[in-house]
Amino acid sequence: xxxxxxxxxxxxxxxxxxxxxxxxxxxxxxxxxxxxxxxxxxxxxxxxxxxxxxxxxxxxxxxxxxxxxxxxxxxxxxxxxxxxxxxxxxxxxxxxxxxxxxxxxxxxxxxxxxxxxxxxxxxxxxxxxxxxxxxxxxxxxxxxxxxxxxxxxxxxxxxxxxxxxxxxxxxxxxxxxxxxxxxxxxxxxxxxxxxxxxxxxxxxxxxxxxxxxxxxxxxxxxxxxxxxxxxxxxxxxxxx
Amino acid sequence: xxxxxxxxxxxxxxxxxxxxxxxxxxxxxxxxxxxxxxxxxxxxxxxxxxxxxxxxxxxxxxxxxxxxxxxxxxxxxxxxxxxxxxxxxxxxxxxxxxxxxxxxxxxxxxxxxxxxxxxxxxxxxxxxxxxxxxxxxxxxxxxxxxxxxxxxxxxxxxxxxxxxxxxxxxxxxxxxxxxxxxxxxxxxxxxxxxxxxx
Numbered sequence: 235x236x237x238x239x240x241x242x243x244x245x246x247x248x249x250x251x252x253x254x255x256x257x258x259x260x261x262x263x264x265x266x267x268x269x270x271x272x273x274x275x276x277x278x279x280x281x282x283x284x285x286x287x288x289x290x291x292x293x294x295x296x297x298x299x300x301x302x303x304x305x306x307x308x309x310x311x312x313x314x315x316x317x318x319x320x321x322x323x324x325x326x327x328x329x330x331x332x333x334x335x336x337x338x339x340x341x342x343x344x345x346x347x348x349x350x351x352x353x354x355x356x357x358x359x360x361x362x363x364x365x366x367x368x369x370x371x372x373x374x375x376x377x378x379x380x381x382x383x384x385x386x387x388x389x390x391x392x393x394x395x396x397x398x399x400x401x402x403x404x405x406x407x408x409x410x411x412x413x414x415x416x417x418x419x420x421x422x423x424x425x426x427x428x429x430x431x432x433x434x435x436x437x438x439x440x441x442x443x444x445x446x447x448x449x450x451x452x453x454x455x456x457x458x459x460x461x462x463x464x465x466x467x468x469x470x471x472x473x474x
Numbered sequence: 475x476x477x478x479x480x481x482x483x484x485x486x487x488x489x490x491x492x493x494x495x496x497x498x499x500x501x502x503x504x505x506x507x508x509x510x511x512x513x514x515x516x517x518x519x520x521x522x523x524x525x526x527x528x529x530x531x532x533x534x535x536x537x538x539x540x541x542x543x544x545x546x547x548x549x550x551x552x553x554x555x556x557x558x559x560x561x562x563x564x565x566x567x568x569x570x571x572x573x574x575x576x577x578x579x580x581x582x583x584x585x586x587x588x589x590x591x592x593x594x595x596x597x598x599x600x601x602x603x604x605x606x607x608x609x610x611x612x613x614x615x616x617x618x619x620x621x622x623x624x625x626x627x628x629x630x631x632x633x634x635x636x637x638x639x640x641x642x643x644x645x646x647x648x649x650x651x652x653x654x655x656x657x658x659x660x661x662x663x664x665x666x667x668x669x670x671x672x
Contacts, residue, residue: 250477286479294484295495297553320485320497333480341669343655344507447504451617454509464509464587471504 248285249273251309251337253329259394262315263362264326265301267308270337275304278373279346279366279442279470282311282339286321296321299365299444299470300340303373309337312394314362345442345470347373353440354380356433358423358453360445361387363472364394367444371404382433386423386449405431423449425456435461444470491548491558493663499555504617506636507651511587513637515621520605521640524576532570534621537605540565545604547627549634550663562625564606567598567641578643582650583624586637591650592659593626593633595643602628605638630661630668 251268258264276282278300285295302310315326329335347355347370355374357367364385374381383404387393389411399406407427408420418427433439441462443453450471457467485497492498515534522530532540546561582592597603606625607614614620619636626633632652653659658667666672 286482286484287476288482288484289478291476292484292486293495294482294497295554324479324482328481329479330481334477335479336477338669341656344651447617451504451510458509464511467509469506469508471506 247272247274248336248338251284251335253331253333253335254308255331256329259312259396260392262326263312263394265310265312265394266325266329267310268335268337270307270309273307273309273337274340276300276309276340277343277346277348278303278369280340280342281366282309282337282341284311284321284325285336285338286324287336294320295338297341298325299369301365301368303369309339312362312365312368345444345468347440347442349373349375349378351440352379354433354437355382356439356441357381357383358432358441358443358445358457359383359385360423360449360453361392361472362394363443363445363449363470365444366470367442368395368398370442372398380433380437380439382431382439384423384427384431386445407431423453423456425460428456428460432460435463438463438466441467442470443467445472447471489558492556493550494666496550496554496556496663499557502557502618503551503553503555505551505553505632506617507589508587510616511585511637513586513616513621518621518639520570520622520638522570522574522643523640524574524643525578525645526575528575530570530574537565537607537622540569543604545625545627547625549627549631552630552632552657552661552668556663561610562604562606563608563611564604564622564625566601567603567605568601570605571599571641574643576643578645580644580647582642582644582648583633583635583638584640584642585635586639589635589637589651591633591635592644592648592653593629594647594660597629598624598626598641602626628662630658630663632657633661 251270255267287293298311301312313325316322359367386407390413520532548558550556604625624635624638
């Protein structure tokens with residue numbers, strides 16, 4: 235976690251965001267595209283706080299990953315429904331195109347990929363943890379160093395961003411049920427998967443791991459066992 | 475002017491123990507910037523380094539020999555969850571800093587794994603901070619900072635550095651890991667000091 239060159243203050247502001255488009259990712263997750271006049275841009279991997287205000291002034295605020303790279307004054311958030319949550323049910327079920335929320339951001343300067351950053355990139359996501367990794371994958375250009383994405387999902391119907399992940403650099407690791415034609419028997423990510431589909435420690439990739447706590451603990455442990463330097467392993471954990 | 479979100483009603487928790495913008499959680503979310511470092515009690519040590527360079531050090535066994543307290547406190551994460559009435563076991567920093575000769579006004583907490591966070595010295599004295607090694611009667615789990623973490627419950631929880639390895643006493647303030655990355659320098663939950671400029 236050294237990397238002082240990466241440390242710098244990142245400004246943020248609170249802006250009005252108008253929903254312009256939605257896309258269902260799964261039965262319980264939705265990508266929201268907002269127009270945000272004044273948005274200063276962001277780095278892939280950063281997040282934003284969404285603030286909702288009821289008519290009587292009651293407010294609630296939560297953080298969500300920005301799931302697409304900088305795109306002028308548009309941002310995308312991908313939200314997984316938390317059944318007993320206060321904010322996610324509104325964002326996944328209730329909000330409609332034209333509705334407004336407040337957005338504070340961009341936030342976070344650690345779990346980010348900068349285009350000028352040297353070296354290959356290994357992205358490992360579990361479930362909804364794919365959201366910031368998708369922004370990194372889409373932020374790369376032809377000139378970028380090698381990228382590799384491992385995406386752990388339970389079943390084919392749990393895949394976010396289906397249709398844009400059909401690339402030799404992307405491996406879907408099904409844990410419960412795989413589609414026809416996939417040879418790998420469904421199981422949770424293990425050391426053999428890292429060897430087969432990841433990038434070797436000798437290439438010194440920066441590793442970004444995002445998902446539920448147990449997933450992140452497992453994967454960061456596998457990476458370190460495989461010889462990756464802990465200083466090059468960055469983690470973002472969702473919930474307990 | 476406020477922006478209203480059509481059809482949003484919210485839950486309206488009004489528990490006065492919750493600082494503004496926080497919600498109650500019963501589980502214990504984990505937030506760390508990197509891998510959980512493997513730190514065993516046997517190789518754990520804690521060092522206080524004064525601005526003069528004078529060092530005071532404790533091993534795990536020496537920490538265990540000090541008088542421990544069982545604070546029951548509320549904790550508040552900047553990501554908006556709070557837990558109320560959590561019980562810890564640990565040694566007050568008053569005990570550890572008792573014999574340290576210093577004119578410092580600030581401390582920088584250092585952790586195994588490279589994490590740092592800064593605090594005013596007065597915020598870790600007078601019964602406000604502990605080196606905690608048990609949570610709810612069990613040894614502190616590695617994901618929560620075990621074997622020993624800093625516990626400073628009156629500030630957002632990123633100030634309660636996991637896997638604590640030492641305190642550096644400083645005459646001048648110096649931002650730590652998250653403070654360099656745009657989070658608030660002090661982090662008072664009751665004043666919602668989340669980000670730089672709040």
